[in-house]
Amino acid sequence: MTDASAAAQRAASVPLIVGSDRGPGAVGARPDEDLLAGLNPPQREAVTYRGRALLIVAGAGSGKTRVLTHRIASLLRNREAWPSQILAITFTNKAAGEMRERVEHLVGDSARGMWISTFHSACVRILRREAEQFGFTKSFTIYDSGDSRALIKRLVKEHEADAFGLTPAGVQSRISKLKNELADAESYARQANPNDPAERIFVELFGDYQRALQRANAFDFDDLIAQTVYLFRAFPHVADVYRRRFRHILVDEYQDTNHAQYALIHELTRPIAGEARQPYADSGMMIFDAPAADAPEPASLTVVGDSDQSIYAFRGADIRNITEFERDYPGAKVVLLEQNYRSTQNILSAANAVIGNNFDRKDKKLWTDVGAGEKIVGFTGYSQHDEAQFVADEVEALRRGGIDYSQMAVFYRTNSQSRALEEIFIRSAVPYRIMGGTKFYERAEIKDALAYLVAVANPADEMAVRRILNRPRRGIGDVTETAIARYAAEEGIAFRDALANASALGVGPRIQAAVAQLDAVLVEATELMLPSSGELAPPSAVAEGLQLLLGRSGYLDALRMSKDAQDEARLENLDELVAVAREFARNNPEGTVIDFLAEVALVSDADDLEDSSGSVSLMTLHTAKGLEYDAVFLTGVEEDLIPHRISAGEPGGPQEERRLFYVGITRARKRLYLSLAMTRAQFGEVSVAMPSRFLQEIPGDLVHWRQSPGDVNSRGGTQSRALNARRTGGGSGSGRYGDDLVPLPPRDRPGSIEKFANRIPAKVRDNGDMALAPGDRIRHDDFGEGRVDAVTGEGAKRVAHVRFDTAGPKKLLVKIAPIERL
DNA sequence: ATCTGGCTTATTTTT
DNA sequence: TAAGCCAGAT
Numbered sequence: 129m130t131d132a133s134a135a136a137q138r139a140a141s142v143p144l145i146v147g148s149d150r151g152p153g154a155v156g157a158r159p160d161e162d163l164l165a166g167l168n169p170p171q172r173e174a175v176t177y178r179g180r181a182l183l184i185v186a187g188a189g190s191g192k193t194r195v196l197t198h199r200i201a202s203l204l205r206n207r208e209a210w211p212s213q214i215l216a217i218t219f220t221n222k223a224a225g226e227m228r229e230r231v232e233h234l235v236g237d238s239a240r241g242m243w244i245s246t247f248h249s250a251c252v253r254i255l256r257r258e259a260e261q262f263g264f265t266k267s268f269t270i271y272d273s274g275d276s277r278a279l280i281k282r283l284v285k286e287h288e289a290d291a292f293g294l295t296p297a298g299v300q301s302r303i304s305k306l307k308n309e310l311a312d313a314e315s316y317a318r319q320a321n322p323n324d325p326a327e328r329i330f331v332e333l334f335g336d337y338q339r340a341l342q343r344a345n346a347f348d349f350d351d352l353i354a355q356t357v358y359l360f361r362a363f364p365h366v367a368d369v370y371r372r373r374f375r376h377i378l379v380d381e382y383q384d385t386n387h388a389q390y391a392l393i394h395e396l397t398r399p400i401a402g403e404a405r406q407p408y409a410d411s412g413m414m415i416f417d418a419p420a421a422d423a424p425e426p427a428s429l430t431v432v433g434d435s436d437q438s439i440y441a442f443r444g445a446d447i448r449n450i451t452e453f454e455r456d457y458p459g460a461k462v463v464l465l466e467q468n469y470r471s472t473q474n475i476l477s478a479a480n481a482v483i484g485n486n487f488d489r490k491d492k493k494l495w496t497d498v499g500a501g502e503k504i505v506g507f508t509g510y511s512q513h514d515e516a517q518f519v520a521d522e523v524e525a526l527r528r529g530g531i532d533y534s535q536m537a538v539f540y541r542t543n544s545q546s547r548a549l550e551e552i553f554i555r556s557a558v559p560y561r562i563m564g565g566t567k568f569y570e571r572a573e574i575k576d577a578l579a580y581l582v583a584v585a586n587p588a589d590e591m592a593v594r595r596i597l598n599r600p601r602r603g604i605g606d607v608t609e610t611a612i613a614r615y616a617a618e619e620g621i622a623f624r625d626a627l628a629n630a631s632a633l634g635v636g637p638r639i640q641a642a643v644a645q646l647d648a649v650l651v652e653a654t655e656l657m658l659p660s661s662g663e664l665a666p667p668s669a670v671a672e673g674l675q676l677l678l679g680r681s682g683y684l685d686a687l688r689m690s691k692d693a694q695d696e697a698r699l700e701n702l703d704e705l706v707a708v709a710r711e712f713a714r715n716n717p718e719g720t721v722i723d724f725l726a727e728v729a730l731v732s733d734a735d736d737l738e739d740s741s742g743s744v745s746l747m748t749l750h751t752a753k754g755l756e757y758d759a760v761f762l763t764g765v766e767e768d769l770i771p772h773r774i775s776a777g778e779p780g781g782p783q784e785e786r787r788l789f790y791v792g793i794t795r796a797r798k799r800l801y802l803s804l805a806m807t808r809a810q811f812g813e814v815s816v817a818m819p820s821r822f823l824q825e826i827p828g829d830l831v832h833w834r835q836s837p838g839d840v841n842s843r844g845g846t847q848s849r850a851l852n853a854r855r856t857g858g859g860s861g862s863g864r865y866g867d868d869l870v871p872l873p874p875r876d877r878p879g880s881i882e883k884f885a886n887r888i889p890a891k892v893r894d895n896g897d898m899a900l901a902p903g904d905r906i907r908h909d910d911f912g913e914g915r916v917d918a919v920t921g922e923g924a925k926r927v928a929h930v931r932f933d934t935a936g937p938k939k940l941l942v943k944i945a946p947i948e949r950l
Numbered sequence: 951a952t953c954t955g956g957c958t959t960a961t962t963t964t965t
Numbered sequence: 966t967a968a969g970c971c972a973g974a975t
Contacts, residue, residue, distance in 0.1 A: 439963075440965090542962055544962095751964090784963095811967080812966050
């Protein structure tokens with residue numbers, strides 16, 4: 129499309145902007161003065177520096193979000209930029225939302241029109257506009273990793289590639305890595321070894337995968353970035369449009385950018401080549417001549433990052449993007465933020481000591497003026513349940529001490545570790561919430577529902593149509609599916625369109641009817657959501673269309689009929705999805721199905737918006753990045769967990785694990801707990817766990833061990849010996865533990881392990897609605913006898929407040945606690 | 951076409 | 966442990 133037509137098209141939509149007659153550049157009496165109040169000198173510098181490139185090296189908790197938001201606000205207040213000229217990139221949608229909110233708080237409505245989004249969302253916006261330039265349509269859809277895995281799985285099968293040791297997972301990750309390096313199938317083939325059959329097949333798979341995506345009019349996650357870069361490189365005049373538009377580009381978490389993202393930023397910050405000045409009214413945001421045309425300098429770039437917090441190298445993040453920033457942008461200004469406003473000195477000292485063990489890093493020391501604070505607390509449990517019980521008890525103790533549940537978090541390395549914690553938390557009636565765990569949008573019924581929407585919105589996406597073909601069961605199996613595909617191929621039409629001619633498929637009448645019915649439902653929903661009259665569908669169309677699809681297809685009925693208990697939950701999930709669609713319509717009155725699908729594909733946890741007030745947050749260390757809590761429990765601090773076993777073999781692996789540990793530590797404001805278990809059950813088997821090497825890197829006087837690894841295993845029992853109280857004399861650093869500090873019993877003492885392994889049975893019991901009243905005496909499997917003080921709550925959530933004779937006060941969920949009335 | 955049971959197998963982090 | 970795959974029965 130031409131720029132002129134694009135401009136015309138956009139001019140038609142959305143009015144608005146900035147209620148002021150003063151243009152950018154007009155200077156008042158330091159309108160940003162208040163933005164600088166309360167900032168320390170480096171922070172101030174980071175807000176006020178003006179130049180082509182600025183690198184803000186921001187240690188954990190040094191107020192980088194504050195600096196970034198104030199910098200944006202200052203640009204706006206000083207009239208140095210219009211909102212539409214600002215592009216701020218964050219890593220997560222949540223971070224983007226928060227940043228927008230904070231900027232709005234500072235400058236009010238004039239924040240509207242800024243692009244504050246993730247790399248992926250920004251690229252979708254660009255691609256949506258330019259897709260027609262290179263063989264896609266505006267209604268392209270996005271394959272999440274599950275979708276692309278399914279596609280790759282099919283291709284692997286077709287090519288019988290498993291015979292060459294190519295697994296779907298392996299192929300998927302290789303393709304992803306290559307795309308992050310901006311390699312495509314052709315360029316990879318050129319440098320691949322043609323004599324290796326596995327290589328040849330891989331190249332074929334890569335190529336087929338890419339062609340399948342193109343045919344489906346779809347991009348995968350990595351494509352969103354890479355294709356945007358290709359677009360800019362192939363069509364410089366298109367790139368110029370965006371270069372002219374975005375005068376100030378800011379990137380958060382720069383240490384986690386991969387090569388493709390780096391290249392994207394690089395493209396956007398290049399000098400503008402084009403000579404013709406074209407005022408570009410972009411989605412209606414700019415209703416004035418872009419001042420950029422008068423000053424065609426490259427955009428200014430601000431990046432914020434901390435190489436010590438780089439934890440995504442495994443998926444292509446390249447620390448060099450930050451370490452070599454000064455080389456890439458000559459003359460760049462570097463500002464160092466080292467003062468920490470989050471944690472106590474004890475916590476920071478531990479963090480500094482740990483990260484100091486990574487070689488090859490610029491030394492940076494966090495400091496604070498809030499004082500030493502409490503010591504770090506260490507605890508070693510016999511088993512993961514024991515460890516979890518410690519956490520639960522301590523959470524309650526902190527709660528009584530005045531810390532709100534929402535200000536506490538429990539971190540772990542792998543998702544599977546959450547199970548033991550959940551079990552104990554439920555039993556102890558500690559309210560908790562798992563962040564980023566099993567994702568709503570990965571559930572089968574949600575994927576089915578979305579596939580129905582895709583089938584309507586992007587009929588080219590054959591995968592989606594195939595997915596819903598027999599969901600709910602309507603008797604369409606392999607044979608029919610193949611028949612449809614063959615018919616489509618013969619007629620040279622799309623798979624979706626073949627459904628419209630059921631009678632020509634050569635299948636039985638029953639099946640024909642089923643196919644025709646499916647087609648009819650899709651047609652009806654299409655008419656509702658994308659009226660053929662060209663009329664704009666009402667905002668409610670997406671939610672209504674979804675309901676229509678699920679209802680008329682028989683999907684809901686099938687679930688309702690089912691006696692599988694889980695199907696009830698599935699129905700609720702689908703209700704939830706409809707609610708999400710309604711909410712979307714409220715926020716985006718002009719949003720189409722396509723927009724809805726894109727949003728859904730790019731938002732990881734739907735509960736982002738939901739406030740976690742009133743519950744303890746449980747999450748992986750990766751998820752924890754960027755967050756902070758008064759009290760933090762870092763659990764499973766064991767060898768093979770952190771550092772994770774798999775990391776040992778990877779170059780740079782252990783160092784990345786150390787950074788992960790560092791990230792965990794630095795999330796804590798006031799209280800930090802490090803805990804581990806002596807034994808850990810992993811997929812059915814109990815194995816012995818060793819304390820993590822990272823524990824030794826923390827100076828002994830910072831940690832108060834409530835129960836040290838020494839306590840737990842020393843033969844006689846009570847000998848208190850902190851893990852890191854003494855080290856072997858030599859500074860070689862090779863021996864992990866001194867001779868006198870064997871942290872765990874030798875393996876040939878299974879007795880001690882068995883004794884503790886299953887202290888708490890894995891099965892959750894059910895007491896029904898046991899009658900319990902204040903004054904009753906009960907016995908608990910673990911806590912012994914006690915007296916009921918009170919009973920609160922209703923039904924399955926009834927909670928008994930019990931004062932145990934020896935274990936002290938506890939709250940128990942009556943329904944499932946291992947208790948009996950005496 | 952669908953259901954069942956028995957088998958294997960894989961277990962890191964995620965926009 | 967639990968999810969996913971395959972073969973064989975209905």
